[in-house]
Amino acid sequence: MLTYMIRRLLLAIPALLFTSLVIFLLVDFAPGSPMSQIPLTVPPDVRARIVEALGANEPIHLRFGLWLYQFFVVEPAYLLDQMFGTTLSTGRQRILSWQSRSPVMDIIAERLPQTLTVIGLAYVIGVLIALPIGIYSAYRPYSWFDQIGTFVAMVGFSVPTFLTGVVLIVVFSVNLGWLPSVYDTRLRMTGWNSFVQQAGQMAMPVMVLALFNAAEISRYMRSSMLDTLGQDYVRTARATGIGERAVVLKHALRNALIPVVTVIALGVPTVFAGAIVTEQVFRVNGLGALLINALEASDLPMVQTLTFIFAVLIVLFNLIADILYGILDPRIRYD
Amino acid sequence: MKLKTALMGAVACFAMAPAAFAERGADGNVKVLYSQAVSIMNAYLSSGTKDVEAGSLVLEPLAGFNEAGDVIPRLVTEIPSVENGGISEDLTTITWKLIPGLLWSDGTPVTADDAVFTYEYCTHPEGGCAQAARYEGIASVEAVDPATVKITFDGPKPNPFTAFVGATSPILQKAQFANCLGAAAPTCTEANFNPIGTGPFVVTDFKVNDVVEMAANPNYRDPAKPAFATLTLKGGGDAAGAARAVMETGEFDYAWNTQINPELQAQMEAGGKGKFVNAFGTLVERIEMNMTDPSADLPEGERATAKHPHPILSDLNVRKALSMAIDRQLLVDVGYGAAGRATCNLVPAPEIYASPNTDCIAQDMEGAKALLEQAGWTDSDGDGIREKDGKKFTLLYQTSVNAVRQDFQALIKGWWNELGVEVELKAIDGGVYFGGDPGSPDTFQKFYADVEMYANNFDGTDPEPYLAQYTCEKAPRPETQWQGENINRFCDPAYDAMVVELAQTRDMEARGALARKMNEVLTKDTYVVVPLVDRGRLSAHSNTLGGVVLNTWDSELWNASDWFRVK
Numbered sequence: 001m002l003t004y005m006i007r008r009l010l011l012a013i014p015a016l017l018f019t020s021l022v023i024f025l026l027v028d029f030a031p032g033s034p035m036s037q038i039p040l041t042v043p044p045d046v047r048a049r050i051v052e053a054l055g056a057n058e059p060i061h062l063r064f065g066l067w068l069y070q071f072f073v074v075e076p077a078y079l080l081d082q083m084f085g086t087t088l089s090t091g092r093q094r095i096l097s098w099q100s101r102s103p104v105m106d107i108i109a110e111r112l113p114q115t116l117t118v119i120g121l122a123y124v125i126g127v128l129i130a131l132p133i134g135i136y137s138a139y140r141p142y143s144w145f146d147q148i149g150t151f152v153a154m155v156g157f158s159v160p161t162f163l164t165g166v167v168l169i170v171v172f173s174v175n176l177g178w179l180p181s182v183y184d185t186r187l188r189m190t191g192w193n194s195f196v197q198q199a200g201q202m203a204m205p206v207m208v209l210a211l212f213n214a215a216e217i218s219r220y221m222r223s224s225m226l227d228t229l230g231q232d233y234v235r236t237a238r239a240t241g242i243g244e245r246a247v248v249l250k251h252a253l254r255n256a257l258i259p260v261v262t263v264i265a266l267g268v269p270t271v272f273a274g275a276i277v278t279e280q281v282f283r284v285n286g287l288g289a290l291l292i293n294a295l296e297a298s299d300l301p302m303v304q305t306l307t308f309i310f311a312v313l314i315v316l317f318n319l320i321a322d323i324l325y326g327i328l329d330p331r332i333r334y335d
Numbered sequence: 336m337k338l339k340t341a342l343m344g345a346v347a348c349f350a351m352a353p354a355a356f357a358e359r360g361a362d363g364n365v366k367v368l369y370s371q372a373v374s375i376m377n378a379y380l381s382s383g384t385k386d387v388e389a390g391s392l393v394l395e396p397l398a399g400f401n402e403a404g405d406v407i408p409r410l411v412t413e414i415p416s417v418e419n420g421g422i423s424e425d426l427t428t429i430t431w432k433l434i435p436g437l438l439w440s441d442g443t444p445v446t447a448d449d450a451v452f453t454y455e456y457c458t459h460p461e462g463g464c465a466q467a468a469r470y471e472g473i474a475s476v477e478a479v480d481p482a483t484v485k486i487t488f489d490g491p492k493p494n495p496f497t498a499f500v501g502a503t504s505p506i507l508q509k510a511q512f513a514n515c516l517g518a519a520a521p522t523c524t525e526a527n528f529n530p531i532g533t534g535p536f537v538v539t540d541f542k543v544n545d546v547v548e549m550a551a552n553p554n555y556r557d558p559a560k561p562a563f564a565t566l567t568l569k570g571g572g573d574a575a576g577a578a579r580a581v582m583e584t585g586e587f588d589y590a591w592n593t594q595i596n597p598e599l600q601a602q603m604e605a606g607g608k609g610k611f612v613n614a615f616g617t618l619v620e621r622i623e624m625n626m627t628d629p630s631a632d633l634p635e636g637e638r639a640t641a642k643h644p645h646p647i648l649s650d651l652n653v654r655k656a657l658s659m660a661i662d663r664q665l666l667v668d669v670g671y672g673a674a675g676r677a678t679c680n681l682v683p684a685p686e687i688y689a690s691p692n693t694d695c696i697a698q699d700m701e702g703a704k705a706l707l708e709q710a711g712w713t714d715s716d717g718d719g720i721r722e723k724d725g726k727k728f729t730l731l732y733q734t735s736v737n738a739v740r741q742d743f744q745a746l747i748k749g750w751w752n753e754l755g756v757e758v759e760l761k762a763i764d765g766g767v768y769f770g771g772d773p774g775s776p777d778t779f780q781k782f783y784a785d786v787e788m789y790a791n792n793f794d795g796t797d798p799e800p801y802l803a804q805y806t807c808e809k810a811p812r813p814e815t816q817w818q819g820e821n822i823n824r825f826c827d828p829a830y831d832a833m834v835v836e837l838a839q840t841r842d843m844e845a846r847g848a849l850a851r852k853m854n855e856v857l858t859k860d861t862y863v864v865v866p867l868v869d870r871g872r873l874s875a876h877s878n879t880l881g882g883v884v885l886n887t888w889d890s891e892l893w894n895a896s897d898w899f900r901v902k
Binding site: 037039040046048050052054097102173186280293298 | 368372374375381382383461463464465466467520521522527528540542543548567569571572573579580583584586606764765767771772775777789791792815818819
């Protein structure tokens, strides 16, 4: 198992390097320029000097080389400095955002907690809702419960979050006035009151995303469970007379979970990537909002760094999904 | 309108008189929502309006503009003029006197050295200063004594109120930014996020592209202001959401630039929690006529250059007919409502520079048709499209992707179709259209279309640099990497001569007359630029926020020190 993991991780390195090049080229060749953010009142010669100061007019290979150096050498060195008080990164330029002229990594670190709490919680809640619904729907297929579950899943899956989000705002913020429509990042949880406030402002984005996540996973769970319940060994288990509860939850569920766990694990990187639309609608300052904002402003260093981190996470969670698969299914061995 | 705004300002002043005697910080927290989040507080490193305006709460220039566009003192005792000796007779120097005893928010004195340093900071060749244009034409800035700043210009400067005037040209503290000159400017993250200033507020927490927390400046020059102890400036989302947060849910006190369609405006006003305020500046949505041939048949490098005049639009009568067919009032009603008004001028304000021309307001479809007939464009084959010498009258009409602009395109296409003109529409992503990439065929400067639409304005109250954009040499062309401000490639030696004349004219009346004439040359005399809508600024504030006076000449938050809570 260990050699397998090491082999996979080593193989990931060239793949990620190649990915970073592809991302860099894509972002660079994409139309749009940081100049589009400068008002027309700024004369052309001043614009030219601004672009020069950003380093945006350097040849592409130099910029890519610099980014690689900054990402793989300067940023880790800075991290070590922060942790152990060394001076490895002194005098070396970190990756700077073109928009705010501040280190990209600091901004990402500032944004990560919101994304993890809001989007992560939505994911967890989505999974917790989806599994029981999927299991019971499969146990009683085509019952009224299954029909409703299917309908809700269809709605959750096909109605876009920008619509559900705005509908929720209109209902709960505008008409009822119960929940805030704008996420307040400054809120510190210090006691019961602020906890209620935090729960209130997280309620709507979490609801929107949980519905969306639950819809997808409950369908996977249902079909996988349906498959398993039809297997011969389930009939055998029933024949031993151990009771329906044990048959479904012990014998069938464990096997039915194998593909579902993979799907859930592969979905985790999307938690980090944030929910671009939902974050924008509720003004949650997470990574998704950061990415879309950087794209609009053609803030290439920010877009490049963020997408690359997402790529790393996807590779990592693919590996984790494979390993989980091996743990859950004894037939699979990686040695 | 301006009188009305001024009167409203005066009324607001009287209404707030009791509050004005309140002590600093008595009114708690005020929440401001910008639909674009703030990236940086230093206006010299970002030209984005949101950044400049957020910065204006902390960093101040020597003088600013009020809602009427007049220069008002901020850090100085009075506005220099030739009469009070502040401006030399030959208009080559201007001398500012700082208010005695003025302190930075950290308690150290503000001196003339700070202004001199600010000049050095922005004019450093490697700094990439976004506001370098404010410091153009300056020979030197010196500190005569700790309270006196003297600016010497290269030559006579009829409008000396560029450097250190307005939110785009604030004073930085030398002590804080001394190590941030030139290439080091972007590395000073701490200073750029938490600048020490003289404004009513100081930054207490800065979250990039999200929220800025501010508190009242303990050393603000007026001991009774600001009324609010803290200010929260949240950013992000969209204009409609921002308006909703003020007008319908009441979560915020002020929303910036809530440009939404008239229908939604009315719906939100019904929310009853706030009101919209609007004011007009110089932003004009216009159609630009291409005077050169953008045909794809021409070799690259000659396409859309002065070598090939436009086969259709070179005729004045054709351009005029296209303008006459447009119903500008309908465009306003559809797209902007209270935040727009029909205009025929490229320079719609200030009053002294605005031409009284209103010829274009009334739509005249029959007149337009007659003009085209007269110009030789007739529909001889009865297919509804006019021809001349076997060439069909077809136009490519481009603009950026934007809901209002696409509405405008559809309406104008309808009118031009009625005129017998075939119109092809094209909408380009704003990042590309305004991106200026010489390699892209879709930038507005390259103008590979017959007509195009966008909005532009000028910084401050003096239109001289704006009108000077239309000289022959400023046409974008391959030799200039397609950079240049004379988008139409309009070229008239007589106009170029007027540009030179305007730069040398000192008398305000004469400047006004000349600028009005130049505006007319570009619009009603030649129809090279076809103005459509004078786009005002529309913002929203809650009913409990008092003292708001919308100002389009300076930062919108220009008088945040006067804001108070209506009780």
